Amino acid sequence: MTVLSASNLMMHRGGRPILRDVAFRAQSGEFVAIIGANGAGKSTLLASIAGLIVPDAGTIRLDDADLAGLTRVQIARRRAYLPQNPRCEWPLSVERLVALGLTPVLPAFGGLPAEMQMRVDAMLDEWDLVFHRAQPATTLSGGELARAMLARALVGNPDILIADEPISGLDPRHALDCAGRLSALARGGKLVIASVHDLTLAARYATRICALDHGSVTDDGPPEKILTPELLRSVFEVEACVSGAGARAFVDYLTPSAP
Amino acid sequence: MTGVAEIASGDGRPGPGARPFTSGFPVAAPLIVILCVLAIVSLLSGRVWLSPQEVWDGIFSSHSQLSSLIVIELRLPRTVLAIMVGATLGLCGAVLQGFTRNPLAEPGLLGVSAGASFGAVIAIYFGISLISAVAIPVCGLIGALAAMSLTFAIGGGGGTVSLVLAGAAVNAFLFALISLGLNLAPSIEAAYEIMTWLMGSLANRSWDHVLLVTPFIVAGCAMLAFTGRSLDALSLGEIQAESLGVNLRRLSLIALIGTALAVGAATSVTGTIGFIGLVGPHLVRPFVGYQPSRILFPAALAGAVLLLAADIATRWISIGPEMKLGVFTALVGTPVFFWLVMRLRRVSP
Numbered sequence: 001m002t003v004l005s006a007s008n009l010m011m012h013r014g015g016r017p018i019l020r021d022v023a024f025r026a027q028s029g030e031f032v033a034i035i036g037a038n039g040a041g042k043s044t045l046l047a048s049i050a051g052l053i054v055p056d057a058g059t060i061r062l063d064d065a066d067l068a069g070l071t072r073v074q075i076a077r078r079r080a081y082l083p084q085n086p087r088c089e090w091p092l093s094v095e096r097l098v099a100l101g102l103t104p105v106l107p108a109f110g111g112l113p114a115e116m117q118m119r120v121d122a123m124l125d126e127w128d129l130v131f132h133r134a135q136p137a138t139t140l141s142g143g144e145l146a147r148a149m150l151a152r153a154l155v156g157n158p159d160i161l162i163a164d165e166p167i168s169g170l171d172p173r174h175a176l177d178c179a180g181r182l183s184a185l186a187r188g189g190k191l192v193i194a195s196v197h198d199l200t201l202a203a204r205y206a207t208r209i210c211a212l213d214h215g216s217v218t219d220d221g222p223p224e225k226i227l228t229p230e231l232l233r234s235v236f237e238v239e240a241c242v243s244g245a246g247a248r249a250f251v252d253y254l255t256p257s258a259p
Numbered sequence: 260m261t262g263v264a265e266i267a268s269g270d271g272r273p274g275p276g277a278r279p280f281t282s283g284f285p286v287a288a289p290l291i292v293i294l295c296v297l298a299i300v301s302l303l304s305g306r307v308w309l310s311p312q313e314v315w316d317g318i319f320s321s322h323s324q325l326s327s328l329i330v331i332e333l334r335l336p337r338t339v340l341a342i343m344v345g346a347t348l349g350l351c352g353a354v355l356q357g358f359t360r361n362p363l364a365e366p367g368l369l370g371v372s373a374g375a376s377f378g379a380v381i382a383i384y385f386g387i388s389l390i391s392a393v394a395i396p397v398c399g400l401i402g403a404l405a406a407m408s409l410t411f412a413i414g415g416g417g418g419t420v421s422l423v424l425a426g427a428a429v430n431a432f433l434f435a436l437i438s439l440g441l442n443l444a445p446s447i448e449a450a451y452e453i454m455t456w457l458m459g460s461l462a463n464r465s466w467d468h469v470l471l472v473t474p475f476i477v478a479g480c481a482m483l484a485f486t487g488r489s490l491d492a493l494s495l496g497e498i499q500a501e502s503l504g505v506n507l508r509r510l511s512l513i514a515l516i517g518t519a520l521a522v523g524a525a526t527s528v529t530g531t532i533g534f535i536g537l538v539g540p541h542l543v544r545p546f547v548g549y550q551p552s553r554i555l556f557p558a559a560l561a562g563a564v565l566l567l568a569a570d571i572a573t574r575w576i577s578i579g580p581e582m583k584l585g586v587f588t589a590l591v592g593t594p595v596f597f598w599l600v601m602r603l604r605r606v607s608p
Binding site: 047071076083086088090092093096097100101104136152 | 551
């Protein structure tokens with residue numbers, strides 16, 4: 001059981017508060033969708049709890065350990081992180097790209113050990129990338145690249161996956177596929193934390209929704225309790241219609257709220 | 260030059276399903292063979308052509324005085340320097356291209372070559388070069404380390420972009436100082452000496468030069484050689500590399516110090532030699548599947564091959580005075596640069 005928790009997180013950039021006294025706790029088996037308007041502090045929160053930026057105040061704990069006391073490599077072995085629109089800057093083969101996810105667990109010298117190559121092969125198979133194995137990652141389509149990056153993130157078998165908008169930019173089929181896979185990961189015992197703009201997918205697949213507004217967590221709980229027209233009005237300043245529940249949940253926007 | 264045909268024939272992007280036919284090619288082996296052949300040719304050729312027998316006797320017996328002197332005191336140190344400096348430039352170019360993820364990065368990027376050049380200009384300007392044959396390289400090394408400190412003071416501690424920008428600023432400042440040195444040169448002869456030194460050459464370099472720079476080049480290259488795994492992770496960008504446990508600050512520091520030691524030492528003994536560090540990595544990149552860590556060793560070999568070949572060519576070309584090595588690499592390298600830019604324009608998304 002892995003528990004990631006944060007308390008009293010504060011962050012300022014350019015004199016402007018980005019995170020205000022954020023408290024957050026999540027554990028294995030959860031798929032937490034972070035929602036909020038642009039600039040609400042979602043990316044900063046994700047990067048903070050991933051240990052990539054140090055907050056101005058507050059503590060983040062991974063199980064019983066303070067994140068600030070762990071080395072980069074120790075953290076990298078426990079959690080994977082995917083930024084918004086991840087890309088590959090050289091035309092590496094997809095197989096090599098996925099293998100890069102093993103960087104924190106590689107032995108100090110030498111190439112890829114045989115059992116790690118087997119893990120790479122298994123991930124290529126699991127994420128439907130076998131056919132693209134030798135293809136340069138720079139020539140993949142958006143959906144294929146998203147899958148390759150998720151395979152890259154998960155090849156080291158981390159306990160936690162933190163992803164910044166993994167679904168944005170994907171067509172409906174790939175978005176559904178990606179959200180379904182994230183949900184399956186959580187059911188398989190991993191902790192998945194992702195910022196999501198597609199609220200219908202968040203309602204259907206996430207086990208929990210955490211709403212951020214101007215750097216503060218305003219609501220946190222299961223989708224059917226959290227996603228209400230009132231919340232969407234206060235967080236996104238839109239009039240919205242929310243219907244159905246579970247796999248049939250549906251959220252659509254109608255008009256911007258009156259000021 | 261084994262890679263040119265390969266790169267020109269395709270853009271390294273095989274279709275789905277196929278394994279890239281080039282990525283498993285053991286490119287290091289043919290480069291080592293070519294390097295050995297060139298090293299032998301380098302010992303044979305020069306103003307006086309020697310037969311292989313004369314070279315053999317020159318090295319292994321003390322009977323033939325003249326050929327022994329030519330081979331051991333002139334051509335052997337020159338050949339060794341060409342290989343060391345070429346390998347340094349190739350390796351450093353590969354590291355900096357991986358570090359910046361910019362295919363046009365080259366060893367002078369962080370200002371250390373300009374620092375070494377400025378140190379040499381100071382040595383000539385104030386007549387320190389008259390004291391000893393190794394005065395110029397010693398001043399060059401000091402200049403390179405000073406430039407490194409300046410680059411680090413301005414851009415250290417941030418990401419790759421701040422380091423590269425700091426290097427550009429230091430480069431601009433030092434080139435202004437070099438121009439000032441030329442402008443205020445105490446005599447025509449001093450100005451001429453500065454100019455010819457800046458053109459880069461391996462002529463008349465002795466074992467003293469080799470011994471002076473070897474520790475710095477070995478230490479610098481050893482540091483750069485250990486950056487491979489971090490450079491691989493950096494192909495995913497800085498944030499993903501950091502998320503995989505790469506310490507970007509430490510990597511910046513290693514790249515900067517390694518470059519300062521190795522390229523600073525190389526430049527301080529040969530003068531400015533362009534294009535080797537830029538082109539070397541590109542010749543081998545498609546053969547190793549573009550993986551930054553696997554480029555390092557072949558890029559060093561390619562750099563050594565290119566520089567040794569260029570140095571031999573300058574000895575073969577007879578146009579009156581000896582053609583300077585730096586001028587030759589610039590002349591030959593520029594069309595390769597044009598081709599590279601056109602290819603990048605075609606390949607880049």
